[in-house]
Amino acid sequence: MSSAAAGRNASVTEERGSLMKLFNRRASRLALAALLPLALTCTQALAQTAELVSRTELRVCADPSDLPYSNQKQEGFENKIAAIIGQDLKLPVSYVWFPQVMGFVRNTLRARQCDLVMGTAAGDALMDSTTAYYHSGYMIVTRADARIAAVSLGDPSLADKRFGIVAATPPTDLLLRHKLMDRTTSYSLAVDTRYESPARSMLQDLVDHKIDVALLWGPIAGYYIKHDKLPLKAAFLDPEGEGGRLDFRIAMGVRANEPEWRRTVDQALQRHRAEVDKLLADYGIPLLDEQNKPIAASLPGATSGAKP
Secondary structure, three states: OOOOOOOOOOOOOOOHHHHOOOOHHHHHHHHEEEEEEOOOHHHHHHHHHOOOOOOOOOOEOOOOEEEEEEEEOOHHHHHHHHHHHHHHOOEEEEEEEEEOOOOOOHHHHOOOOOOOEEEEEOOOOOOOOOOOOEEEEEEEEEEEEOOOOOOOOOOOOHOOOOOOEEEEOOHHHHHHOOHHHHHHHOOOOOOOOOOOOOOHHHHHHHHOOOOEEEEEHHHHHHHHHOOOOOOOOEEEHHHHHHOOOOEEEEEEEEEEOOOHHHHHHHHHHHHOHHHHHHHHHHHOOOOOOOOOEEEHHHHHOOOOOOOO
């Protein structure tokens, strides 16, 4: 995500905790989703007793500067999927733009300014979610010519490598476990993503031989490798048994206690499953199957295609 992301992880406040204030908005939300409860409380469910979804337009809650997911030019894959759903429901698509920082859900979906969040970790406690429409995880990214085959940070071949990570994301635990933090460059979460992209900077440092391994949320890694034609490869990172969660199923979010609207979105999504899958492929999104196994054709560098 997430995304999300696309794994994210500590105790949370109402709007995804302190990580949600920081850099990769989607990635931060996924990290926190690792510890969010899987259901809303009865109090939350009873607080909303009627479905107040717009009947004249598809109102989408989105970040104005968060590629590959969304932006105001509607260039992200979530923008494209929203257009598909809007067409299916015969509703024009409109957007409420708000950065995915602390307060995103409260000020958009819960404030009834919009009716659909296009990407959230399935089971997110802040909203109900549709059936997940993709499944991804954190990846180990290396230069294509580096001959690094490791997928576990415990692999001896990585002992002398230099690592890069976006601060406070789930692979941090693995770096600590294997005592690799003194060989790690941490890329800040706290940036204005209209002007900076720590994830993209980390990948450029990898290309430029300033680091040897980047640990990054899969959809972001896959998108930049494909979109910018970077000479990099990526594989899903091994969570190493009892380690923290590194994979997340990504769904769409709706308000609690609006089951009809959730079903309507789910049905539209299922009717256009093939189109959605093609979009994910076009944007280079790496995928896991239901058994948590990599879908080989989706891995960065495994396929070629038009630049989204």
